[in-house]
Amino acid sequence: MEENKYEGLNLPNYNIPEDIQNVVSVTTLDRLYNWGRRWSVWPLMFGLACCAIEMIAAQAARYDMARFGMEVMRPTPRQADMMLVSGTVTKKMLPALIRLYNQMPEPKYVVAMGACASSGGPFKEGYNVVAGIDKFLPVDVYIPGCPPTPQALIAGLIKLQEKIDKQSIRKVRWYQKGKADPNYVPMPILGPDLIDVRRNAEYKEAAARKEGAA
Amino acid sequence: MTAPASTQILDLAARFPDVVSTDARPGFSGFIVKKENLVEVATALRDEFGYDLLSTVTGVDYPAENKMEVVYHAFRTIGGPGIVFKTQADRVEPIEVPSLINVWHGADFQERETWDLMGIKFTGHPDLRRILMWEGFEGHPLRKDWKEAFFEEETKPFKSRWPEGNHLYAEFRNPYRDNLNFPSGFDPEQYQPQTEDQLYFSLERSSIKPKDADLKTDSIVVNMGPHHPSTHGVLRVAVELDGETVTSLKPVMGYLHRNHDKIGERNTYLQIMPYTDRLDYFNSMANNFGYAITVEKLMKIPVAERAEYIRVIMAELTRVQNHLIFIGMLLNDLGTLYTPALYAFEERELILDIFEAVAGARMMCNYFRFGGVVRDIPDDVMQKIKDLVHDRLPAKTDEMERFLNENEVLMARLKGMHVLNAEEAVRNSVTGPCLRAAGVPYDLRRADPYSVYDRFDFDVAVRYNGDMYDNYLIRFDEIRQSLRILEQAIKQIPQGPINSQKPQYQVRVPAGEAYGRVESPKGELGYYVVSNGKPNPYRYHVRAPSFINLTALETMCKGNKIADFVALLAMLDIVMGEVDR
Numbered sequence: 001m002e003e004n005k006y007e008g009l010n011l012p013n014y015n016i017p018e019d020i021q022n023v024v025s026v027t028t029l030d031r032l033y034n035w036g037r038r039w040s041v042w043p044l045m046f047g048l049a050c051c052a053i054e055m056i057a058a059q060a061a062r063y064d065m066a067r068f069g070m071e072v073m074r075p076t077p078r079q080a081d082m083m084l085v086s087g088t089v090t091k092k093m094l095p096a097l098i099r100l101y102n103q104m105p106e107p108k109y110v111v112a113m114g115a116c117a118s119s120g121g122p123f124k125e126g127y128n129v130v131a132g133i134d135k136f137l138p139v140d141v142y143i144p145g146c147p148p149t150p151q152a153l154i155a156g157l158i159k160l161q162e163k164i165d166k167q168s169i170r171k172v173r174w175y176q177k178g179k180a181d182p183n184y185v186p187m188p189i190l191g192p193d194l195i196d197v198r199r200n201a202e203y204k205e206a207a208a209r210k211e212g213a214a
Numbered sequence: 215m216t217a218p219a220s221t222q223i224l225d226l227a228a229r230f231p232d233v234v235s236t237d238a239r240p241g242f243s244g245f246i247v248k249k250e251n252l253v254e255v256a257t258a259l260r261d262e263f264g265y266d267l268l269s270t271v272t273g274v275d276y277p278a279e280n281k282m283e284v285v286y287h288a289f290r291t292i293g294g295p296g297i298v299f300k301t302q303a304d305r306v307e308p309i310e311v312p313s314l315i316n317v318w319h320g321a322d323f324q325e326r327e328t329w330d331l332m333g334i335k336f337t338g339h340p341d342l343r344r345i346l347m348w349e350g351f352e353g354h355p356l357r358k359d360w361k362e363a364f365f366e367e368e369t370k371p372f373k374s375r376w377p378e379g380n381h382l383y384a385e386f387r388n389p390y391r392d393n394l395n396f397p398s399g400f401d402p403e404q405y406q407p408q409t410e411d412q413l414y415f416s417l418e419r420s421s422i423k424p425k426d427a428d429l430k431t432d433s434i435v436v437n438m439g440p441h442h443p444s445t446h447g448v449l450r451v452a453v454e455l456d457g458e459t460v461t462s463l464k465p466v467m468g469y470l471h472r473n474h475d476k477i478g479e480r481n482t483y484l485q486i487m488p489y490t491d492r493l494d495y496f497n498s499m500a501n502n503f504g505y506a507i508t509v510e511k512l513m514k515i516p517v518a519e520r521a522e523y524i525r526v527i528m529a530e531l532t533r534v535q536n537h538l539i540f541i542g543m544l545l546n547d548l549g550t551l552y553t554p555a556l557y558a559f560e561e562r563e564l565i566l567d568i569f570e571a572v573a574g575a576r577m578m579c580n581y582f583r584f585g586g587v588v589r590d591i592p593d594d595v596m597q598k599i600k601d602l603v604h605d606r607l608p609a610k611t612d613e614m615e616r617f618l619n620e621n622e623v624l625m626a627r628l629k630g631m632h633v634l635n636a637e638e639a640v641r642n643s644v645t646g647p648c649l650r651a652a653g654v655p656y657d658l659r660r661a662d663p664y665s666v667y668d669r670f671d672f673d674v675a676v677r678y679n680g681d682m683y684d685n686y687l688i689r690f691d692e693i694r695q696s697l698r699i700l701e702q703a704i705k706q707i708p709q710g711p712i713n714s715q716k717p718q719y720q721v722r723v724p725a726g727e728a729y730g731r732v733e734s735p736k737g738e739l740g741y742y743v744v745s746n747g748k749p750n751p752y753r754y755h756v757r758a759p760s761f762i763n764l765t766a767l768e769t770m771c772k773g774n775k776i777a778d779f780v781a782l783l784a785m786l787d788i789v790m791g792e793v794d795r
Contacts, residue, residue, distance in 0.1 A: 045443050049470055049791055050495035050577060052447070057566075060559035075443045090794075092348055093448055093469040096440050120393070122489065124384065125480070126473030127355050127362040128347065131385070131393045147577060191405050192352035193363070193394045200402040206389045211398035 009035045030168050037081075038069075038161040041109070044080035044100065045073035049087025051114040051147040058150035068157060077103040082160070083137075088116035088123050089130040091194040098185050101137055106174040106181070107167075109160055112139045113153060115146045122146065130194070138183045224263055224297055230255055237300060241512075241726020241745070244298030249311050252301050256286075256317045264290050265297055266640050267656075268318035270729070270740055270757040271325055273332035275358045280305045282334055285742065286314070287729055287757075291640055291654050293661035298729065303334065313339040320643020322765050331356040331475070341416045346468035346794060350408040352397060355476055362476065363388050363395040369750040370481055417454045418462040433461060436776070440469045444547050444780040447790030451767075451783075453776065460771045460779060465764050467794050474795040478754035483509055483584070483721050486754065491578040493756060494792040496536050499528040499569070500734040502582035507664055508730030508741040509584050512723050518714040521586035522666045523707040527599065528569070528581065529732070530696040530703070534607060535565040536735035536787075537647075537689040537696075541614065544686060544784045548627055554618065561610050564602060571595045584721055586713030596704075603700045611693050619687070628682040631778060633770055633785055635680045642766035646737025646759055648786060651688045652680040658733035669706070670699045685785045692735075720749050736760050736787055756795055760788040 010016070014026040027035075047055065058065050065071050074080040077100045089097060101110070112133050115121030120131035133139060140163060143156035173179050189195040195203070226245045227234045233251040237244050247255045259265045265288035274283045282303050289296035303309050313336035314321045325336040326345040333354030336342055343349065353360050364384040366372050374381050385391050396402075414435060439450035448469035454462040474493065478486050490505045491498035503525055510517060517525075542558030566576045572591055573579035581587055591599070618624060634644060639652045649656055657674040659667040675691035677684040715721075725747040731740035737759025744753035763786045770782050 046441060047447060049447075049472075050492055053495055053577065056555075057559060057563070060563075061556050062560070062563050088470060088472050090469060090471055092471065093440060096448075096469070100441055122492070123472040123477065124393070125362060125364045125366075126477055127393070127395075128468075128471045128473055129393065131364075135392070149576060189402075189405070189407050190348045191350060191402065191407060192396055192400065195402050195405065196392075197402070203390060203394075203396060203400065203402050207396050207398055207400040210389060210396075 030170075033169055034165050034167060037107070038164045040069045040072075041082050041157070041160065041164070042072045042074050042080050043070055043082045043084045044077055044104070045075045046084065046100070047086055048089065048093070049116065051086035051117070054147045054150055054153060055084060055086045055113065058153045063150040063154060065154065065157070068154065068161070070157060077101070078105065080104055081107065082109045082111060084111045084113055085117040085133045085137075085139075086113045088121065089133050090128045091130055092128060092190065094130055094136065094194065095188055095190065097133075098136060098187055102185065102187075107172065109140045109163075110137045111141045111143065111156060111160060113143045113156070114148055115144065118142045118144065136185050136188070136196070226255070226259075226297070226299065229258070234299075241724060243727070244300060247299050247301045249301040249303055252312050253314065253317060255299070256314050259288060259297065259299075260317055263297075264292070267291050267645075268314070268320045268643050269296065269731070269738060270742060270755070271314070271321050271328060272742055272753075272755040272757075273328045273334050273356070274744055274753045275305075275332060275356065277305060277358050282309050282332065284311050284328065284334060287740070287742070288318075289662075291649075291656045291661075293656070295662065296729075308335050309333060310335045310337050312337050313342075315339055318643065319641045320762060320765055322642075323761060327761075330354070333357060343412055343416070344468075346471040348408075348468070349410075349412065352395070355473070356479075361395075362473075363390070363393045368480070369748070370485060413452055413464060413466065416464055417452060431457070438779075439466075445783065446543070446788055447793075449783075449788065449790060449793065451779075453771075453779065455776055458775045458777070460774055460776055463768045463771050463779075465767055467761075467764075467790075470790045470794040472791075472795065474756060475754055479751055481751075482719075482749050483723055483751065484719060486751070487582065488578065488580040490756075491580055492791055493758065493795060494734065494736060494739075494760065494789045495577060496539060496789055497532045497735055498577060498579045499532040499581060500732060500739060502579065503529050503665075504730060504732040504734065504739045505741050506582040506584060507732065508728050508743050509721070509723065511728040511730050512726055512743060512745055513584060513721065514724075515585050516714050517665070518586040518711050519708050520590075520710040521712045521714075523703050524587050524591060524712065525582065525665055526667065526670075526703045527591075527700060527707070528572075528579075528587075530700050531565050531568065531599070531602075533696045533735045534693050534700075535562045537693050538562060538614075540689050540735075540784075540787050541618070541686070544781065545618065545624075547780045547784045548624065550624075554614070557610075557614060561607065564606065568595055568599055568602070571598075583713055583715075583717070585715035586711070588713075590712045599700075600704055603697055603704060607693075608697055611690065611697075615690055619690075625683065627778075627781065628686055631682040631774070631781075633680055633682055633685050633782065634766055638766065638769050639680075642763075642769060644737070644763050644766045646733075646735070646763065646787075647675075647688050647692060648685060648763060648766075649737070650674065650676045651685040653678040658731060658738060662731070664730075664732060667699075670702050672698050682781060682785060723747070723749075723751075731757070734759060736789065736792065737763055756792075758792040758795060760786070760790075760792040761795070764788060764793060 112118045117133050123129045124131050141156050141160045186197050234245045267289045269287040330344040433456045436453045439445040440448040450466040452464045490501040493501045538558040542555030545554040570576045573581040634652045636652045639649045655674045655676040672695045723745045727744045729742045740757030742755040746752040
């Protein structure tokens with residue numbers, strides 16, 4: 001279907017003659033920009049656990065994520081638009097994950113795939129598990145499931161596309177001068193337990209309270 | 215259908231009268247060896263009695279008796295039952311036990327794991343670092359007196375989860391409002407994290423001296439992973455390179471350590487079943503199988519006849535899809551990007567459809583129960599299985615073989631590239647297709663038959679060159695043998711109940727220990743469970759084939775080029791969920 005190629009690009013209420021519909025489009029800059037981005041969200045090629053297998057299955061023939069412009073898995077964070085956190089994030093892995101996130105150029109999105117990435121899932125009580133990646137990274141879409149089926153994954157990614165549709169060049173932070181990234185995450189440290197350096201004062205206080213109690 | 219080669223029970227206590235005693239605790243078996251003589255006894259077991267394959271090393275903590283126990287299971291590669299021996303140490307720091315790394319090199323990672331999680335020092339181990347947690351982590355988590363940050367109660371079901379309980383989020387019970395636990399008075403600003411020097415010192419420095427003194431060369435250390443497209447997950451490998459040649463290598467793991475053992479000891483027996491799905495997430499059916507037969511051993515219950523066949527059908531379907539994915543992923547790593555993998559995934563989807571129809575989930579099947587399985591196979595699904603086994607899968611396997619096996623590039627990459635010979639494989643406790651491709655016909659379905667495998671007519675796939683090409687071809691052989699078993703199982707499957715027990719949430723497991731093992735697609739998957747008669751296991755340990763097969767990685771890669779490293783790693787067919795647990 002020829003029209004589908006321009007889905008979401010044309011502004012409604014403009015009657016473009018049929019013979020030039022594939023050549024001319026009346027639209028706004030925002031729409032053009034978002035239309036370009038929503039159909040080329042390149043994920044970071046990054047598998048953590050079980051969910052990664054369903055992610056691969058979603059890439060494969062039966063589900064075929066290429067239909068959504070998301071088949072170009074980039075192994076380097078420098079070329080990726082979206083981090084698909086596909087699986088359990090452990091404390092040992094977290095510094096590597098944060099480093100990857102900080103290396104991704106903006107605009108960047110984070111999708112928490114599955115129960116583990118969203119909240120710790122069945123492994124939440126484990127001593128080496130981060131109970132939800134949202135404690136560190138700003139998550140755009142959560143996908144429930146353990147693991148989510150490829151259909152669920154695709155549904156989640158369509159939600160991300162809808163989110164992209166609503167953005168405006170004039171308002172998005174990354175095109176504005178002098179605005180530092182509020183989501184910048186400093187590297188956590190692996191100490192006696194995971195140290196989130198943003199919360200140092202809190203840890204110190206709680207550890208002192210614990211000493212008083214003991 | 216031959217009888218196992220050796221069925222006589224070895225009386226170790228008679229051979230070493232003062233040193234070895236029989237384990238007389240009710241429900242326990244095997245021998246207790248004095249730790250001073252452990253190496254002597256182990257050497258005799260290997261050299262005099264032929265127990266050449268060390269299967270597991272793990273620890274059990276008995277704070278009530280003030281003891282730490284290390285449990286070893288050793289087997290013969292000619293088949294037959296194994297031997298279990300234990301050694302005990304007083305629970306006073308430092309807890310020390312002699313290392314068996316010089317007797318069985320396969321003890322290497324397992325002793326490191328026991329040190330990491332139980333805090334038992336193995337004297338004589340050359341590289342006793344933490345393996346799953348990081349250096350500097352506080353405490354040894356599998357000790358019974360160690361509590362995790364979200365600790366609520368010793369065992370499940372938690373009282374707060376009952377309807378009348380006042381449920382609180384785990385975060386609100388913890389003083390740090392998070393899954394964290396720091397020693398009292400800890401000052402994060404003053405903390406100096408430990409460096410990774412120990413890891414890099416453990417790499418053997420290159421001994422290759424440049425012949426031409428004018429040309430000064432130096433070896434370099436390259437870190438691959440944990441984010442790397444070809445390490446099959448979050449494995450990290452520190453490689454020392456001389457030019458392009460690998461001179462030394464150490465895998466670093468734990469990036470997916472999800473505390474399977476600790477959570478398992480809090481869970482009830484049945485609650486562990488869905489967790490086993492997530493070990494080797496390609497083969498949840500095989501994982502269920504191993505755990506189910508272990509607990510059935512402890513409970514001493516039979517399995518319903520029809521369920522035995524259903525189990526075999528599911529386990530073999532799992533093997534077929536695992537090996538198909540292996541072939542696809544191997545070719546991915548060799549540079550045939552995506553195409554063979556897409557073919558493999560097409561077939562895998564059809565097998566997953568069957569799992570979804572019988573178990574309700576594609577990957578995490580949670581299908582086995584103690585005494586049987588949870589649901590019967592409906593007739594239409596049975597028809598689907600028949601179509602797959604008789605028509606589709608054999609044809610597709612032929613097709614893949616026709617497309618790939620004679621490919622010139624593939625042959626150039628794989629033929630003659632040494633992986634492991636029989637001696638190296640057994641020394642490093644490698645099991646599964648890698649061991650069989652090295653010429654050792656050790657397949658648990660024959661060597662120590664479980665379930666109803668002794669009723670089927672099939673051959674143990676074995677190849678003798680031990681090169682990459684043999685390692686690759688043996689997966690095709692195994693697919694064919696699995697299809698043979700499937701054909702017979704479909705024909706022979708009887709009607710009847712699918713569980714010998716009534717469905718129950720809480721099973722009664724008498725006190726004792728059991729070690730159950732199955733031939734998972736990756737190798738020998740074993741479960742070691744100690745019960746004290748309560749609704750939760752006292753000790754629960756998984757012998758993960760991927761984890762132990764990695765012991766051989768350094769032997770495999772030394773002297774090879776870095777470009778072949780990725781393919782050699784693919785040969786081991788590791789899954790990080792199982793390596794790190």
